[in-house]
Amino acid sequence: TTYKIAAIPGDGIGVDITDAASQVLNTLAQAHGGFSFDFMTFDWSSKKYLERGWYMPEDGMAQLKKHDAIYFGAVGWPDVPDHISLWSLILPIRTSMNQYVNVRPTRILKSVTAPLAQLQKNRKDLDWVIIRENSEGEYAGQGGITHGHGPNAIATELAIFTRVGIERIMRFAFETAKLRPRKKLTMVTKSNAQRHGMVLWDKVFYEVAKEYEGVVEWDKMLVDAMTVRMVNKPESMDTIVATNLHADILSDLAAALAGSIGIAPSSNLDPTRSCPSMFEPIHGSAPDIAGKGIANPVGAFWSAAEMVRWLGKGDLDKTADQLMEAIENVSENGIRTRDMGGESSTKEVTDAVCKEIEAI
Amino acid sequence: TTYKIAAIPGDGIGVDITDAASQVLNTLAQAHGGFSFDFMTFDWSSKKYLERGWYMPEDGMAQLKKHDAIYFGAVGWPDVPDHISLWSLILPIRTSMNQYVNVRPTRILKSVTAPLAQLQKNRKDLDWVIIRENSEGEYAGQGGITHGHGPNAIATELAIFTRVGIERIMRFAFETAKLRPRKKLTMVTKSNAQRHGMVLWDKVFYEVAKEYEGVVEWDKMLVDAMTVRMVNKPESMDTIVATNLHADILSDLAAALAGSIGIAPSSNLDPTRSCPSMFEPIHGSAPDIAGKGIANPVGAFWSAAEMVRWLGKGDLDKTADQLMEAIENVSENGIRTRDMGGESSTKEVTDAVCKEIEAI
Numbered sequence: 112t113t114y115k116i117a118a119i120p121g122d123g124i125g126v127d128i129t130d131a132a133s134q135v136l137n138t139l140a141q142a143h144g145g146f147s148f149d150f151m152t153f154d155w156s157s158k159k160y161l162e163r164g165w166y167m168p169e170d171g172m173a174q175l176k177k178h179d180a181i182y183f184g185a186v187g188w189p190d191v192p193d194h195i196s197l198w199s200l201i202l203p204i205r206t207s208m209n210q211y212v213n214v215r216p217t218r219i220l221k222s223v224t225a226p227l228a229q230l231q232k233n234r235k236d237l238d239w240v241i242i243r244e245n246s247e248g249e250y251a252g253q254g255g256i257t258h259g260h261g262p263n264a265i266a267t268e269l270a271i272f273t274r275v276g277i278e279r280i281m282r283f284a285f286e287t288a289k290l291r292p293r294k295k296l297t298m299v300t301k302s303n304a305q306r307h308g309m310v311l312w313d314k315v316f317y318e319v320a321k322e323y324e325g326v327v328e329w330d331k332m333l334v335d336a337m338t339v340r341m342v343n344k345p346e347s348m349d350t351i352v353a354t355n356l357h358a359d360i361l362s363d364l365a366a367a368l369a370g371s372i373g374i375a376p377s378s379n380l381d382p383t384r385s386c387p388s389m390f391e392p393i394h395g396s397a398p399d400i401a402g403k404g405i406a407n408p409v410g411a412f413w414s415a416a417e418m419v420r421w422l423g424k425g426d427l428d429k430t431a432d433q434l435m436e437a438i439e440n441v442s443e444n445g446i447r448t449r450d451m452g453g454e455s456s457t458k459e460v461t462d463a464v465c466k467e468i469e470a471i
Numbered sequence: 472t473t474y475k476i477a478a479i480p481g482d483g484i485g486v487d488i489t490d491a492a493s494q495v496l497n498t499l500a501q502a503h504g505g506f507s508f509d510f511m512t513f514d515w516s517s518k519k520y521l522e523r524g525w526y527m528p529e530d531g532m533a534q535l536k537k538h539d540a541i542y543f544g545a546v547g548w549p550d551v552p553d554h555i556s557l558w559s560l561i562l563p564i565r566t567s568m569n570q571y572v573n574v575r576p577t578r579i580l581k582s583v584t585a586p587l588a589q590l591q592k593n594r595k596d597l598d599w600v601i602i603r604e605n606s607e608g609e610y611a612g613q614g615g616i617t618h619g620h621g622p623n624a625i626a627t628e629l630a631i632f633t634r635v636g637i638e639r640i641m642r643f644a645f646e647t648a649k650l651r652p653r654k655k656l657t658m659v660t661k662s663n664a665q666r667h668g669m670v671l672w673d674k675v676f677y678e679v680a681k682e683y684e685g686v687v688e689w690d691k692m693l694v695d696a697m698t699v700r701m702v703n704k705p706e707s708m709d710t711i712v713a714t715n716l717h718a719d720i721l722s723d724l725a726a727a728l729a730g731s732i733g734i735a736p737s738s739n740l741d742p743t744r745s746c747p748s749m750f751e752p753i754h755g756s757a758p759d760i761a762g763k764g765i766a767n768p769v770g771a772f773w774s775a776a777e778m779v780r781w782l783g784k785g786d787l788d789k790t791a792d793q794l795m796e797a798i799e800n801v802s803e804n805g806i807r808t809r810d811m812g813g814e815s816s817t818k819e820v821t822d823a824v825c826k827e828i829e830a831i
């Protein structure tokens with residue numbers, strides 16, 4: 112099988128780590144022998160936008176649709192307002208490609224020192240999968256500004272929750288929890304203060320929960336109290352489901368608690384498989400270290416492993432695990448970038464991971 | 472001077488800790504000699520609501536307005552949906568009483584063990600004041616549900632940002648930062664994804680910032696990345712300003728990182744002083760330990776200290792500091808509730824703090 116991958120390196124360190132990821136993915140395919148990748152690179156970036164005035168061409172989505180998966184680096188650059196760059200690239204891809212689920216596995220990789228004292232002693236206490244609603248909620252994109260330039264300016268953000276949207280994310284979350292050893296789901300909400308949309312969120316959750324009675328254990332948290340529980344009782348949670356914005360915040364916190372934002376992966380999935388899914392590290396474009404060759408490629412590799420898992424539909428799980436093992440071995444051998452306390456360059460880590468894959 | 476205080480114990484441990492706070496406040500006034508408190512207690516609670524069908528009487532706000540300050544325990548009870556209880560009591564008070572600022576000081580009290588390894592070594596690295604916009608944004612209360620009972624249900628939450636609302640909170644934040652030793656303000660936003668209201672938030676921030684050039688140093692963070700910075704570089708921040716929802720989440724995280732949600736205070740301020748301001752610990756009603764006499768009263772005492780500070784308009788700062796000193800001494804002497812690793816009851820901690828106040 113040859114998997115067609117649309118690679119969008121984007122901005123800043125997105126370029127460095129997408130290169131690194133494709134090198135690792137090719138090595139993995141070669142070592143395995145049973146499949147290969149056909150990468151097509153799309154130069155949709157802020158730099159190009161400043162040159163030519165657009166991020167994606169008009170048929171951009173149609174081009175992406177011809178691929179089996181999308182690999183995304185990062186977007187965001189100081190010379191372009193963030194809301195322009197993001198709403199021209201990553202956010203419309205998520206919604207146009209029906210990627211209504213964003214999955215963010217979080218655990219403390221071997222050799223990583225986590226910042227919480229408890230987790231320095233008990234690394235395994237933190238083992239979460241955060242399921243983020245990825246198509247509506249606070250990222251629906253609706254709202255506007257009136258009297259924008261005067262003293263009476265008023266601006267709105269409209270969060271939209273639909274029964275269809277909530278039901279499908281809850282079902283995905285329960286299915287994920289069901290397959291995990293602990294079979295446990297924590298649902299996050301803010302329905303005490305947000306009394307319209309979030310109340311529907313709760314209601315649909317309770318309905319779907321009934322279908323999983325006796326199969327998946329669940330509890331419910333307010334988003335503010337959730338941060339406290341993540342810090343104090345990481346071992347009490349497993350699968351977590353939250354809205355687009357809440358999960359955005361909680362998953363960054365999760366990555367920090369797991370030791371580094373530079374290693375955290377995310378998968379934007381269309382569970383119906385009618386569109387290609389998209390895989391991206393959760394870190395940003397990091398303009399301050401862009402082009403210096405020192406970006407941490409681990410989040411990119413972990414995202415690549417999740418892409419392999421998704422493409423294989425169960426057949427390549429072992430291969431994805433091998434990539435994860437290679438990442439952890441290299442890190443344990445001290446070959447790490449600076450953000451992880453090491454001194455290695457992106458290239459050194461990448462080459463070491465490739466060598467490790469060949470050796471496994 | 473006699474300060475008229477409207478006390479609303481509310482639900483669960485709100486009752487225990489409001490009792491404790493009034494005992495401590497009376498002791499403080501007696502020890503000082505120059506002022507006293509006249510408490511009027513309002514039995515507005517979920518229990519009463521279940522009996523009589525309402526939380527506040529129709530003239531509730533008018534009654535509150537006759538006081539110099541409001542002391543609030545907690546609201547929320549399992550038998551009443553949270554969005555009913557909160558929108559019947561705490562949230563309308565905040566908006567009706569023009570309390571457009573919520574202030575949440577956060578530091579690690581002596582004798583508290585914080586969960587981050589870095590902060591166990593360097594307690595003083597965490598010293599923040601979180602300024603929360605308290606009157607609009609995601610808590611504007613607008614939105615609704617259509618087709619609520621069918622498969623096409625759609626619900627919305629409308630966040631509203633006005634220039635007036637943003638400008639006044641930014642100005643308060645800069646004024647707060649200006650008086651702090653480090654003179655530093657971190658502004659939090661999510662204007663990359665929330666491209667209408669949050670863009671106005673940013674714009675007004677930049678305008679107000681110009682007035683403080685050379686006086687207050689500032690930087691800007693996205694709310695998701697902010698959680699990472701709070702975990703990794705607590706020492707890099709001082710005063711923080713954020714929206715109603717963002718600051719709600721970040722201040723709970725802050726309290727957890729500072730060692731306990733049970734000790735964190737909050738002040739709901741009307742800086743124009745046309746209405747009474749309200750003081751409440753940030754913890755909730757904790758139904759699981761309500762009535763057991765084991766609730767941690769420290770958050771309530773710290774909130775009481777902030778109330779004294781506010782009422783004194785600068786004249787009672789030393790008295791408020793004495794209360795804080797008493798709290799810390801008692802805690803250092805090992806008289807702590809369970810959530811802080813001790814074995815003392817609410818009453819034991821309260822009596823010890825009173826004794827300490829008399830001794831100082």
Ligand SMILES: CC(C)[C@H](C(=O)O)[C@@H](O)C(=O)O
Pocket residue numbers: 197201202359393663664695
């Ligand atoms: C880049 C940005 C729009 C994005 C988001 O907020 O979704 C990022 O923070 C993420 O978590 O993927």
Ligand SMILES: CC(C)[C@H](C(=O)O)[C@@H](O)C(=O)O
Pocket residue numbers: 303304335557561562719753
């Ligand atoms: C009780 C609830 C409405 C409240 C809020 O969300 O504002 C609480 O979490 C707080 O932080 O004061």
